Amino acid sequence: EDQVTQSPEALRLQEGESSSLNCSYTVSGLRGLFWYRQDPGKGPEFLFTLYSAGEEKEKERLKATLTKKESFLHITAPKPEDSATYLCAVRSGYSTLTFGKGTMLLVSP
Amino acid sequence: NAGVTQTPKFQVLKTGQSMTLQCAQDMNHNSMYWYRQDPGMGLRLIYYSASEGTTDKGEVPNGYNVSRLNKREFSLRLESAAPSQTSVYFCASSRDRNSGANVLTFGAGSRLTVL
8 A cells, every 4th residue: 555654744934944845655666756736725736746766856946856765845945935735646556646644834934 | 728627616514415516627638536635634535537437436435426427527426415524625637547647637626514
């Protein structure tokens, strides 16, 4: 059974204070690790897909990295508009996605 | 381009009542999904439809039924609502469940309260 654990559950940063969110996973044969952003009252919005260890993807202030056991979402010099819940999900074989519980990020001005 | 549209956005039911959540996508996607999201539990898959004409159970299917009406529409029915079904429900679609990317596009959610 695929498992995804995200940490921390919540993170409070000052504007400009860089940090990282963690996603640890256990799967038999990773076919993709996904990061989504969810704003309050809205559905999750796709950010990145990573497929193999060592892969990195960037979008504005966000960079996602992947190892064989975990993924990190690095946030560089965050702004208040980066405040959201960030969800990690994995897919193995031809299964559907298994989501973590998310990290709630609050960036204060 | 509307993406994934869910109705209603909010609904209050009494225990034992029935209702149907509607979902439609305009992206010509083959696969559609229903998730529920509860505090501290994350997103959990209720049912999915890999393609038109097929449906399969997800992680938490008990108490729900689904219908893939056509390629665009996928509905979720609660036959006899229970307080444990109080949740936020999300419909999602993807181009193809079996593709490597399988990126999901989500609707805005339907908040259901069962009294």
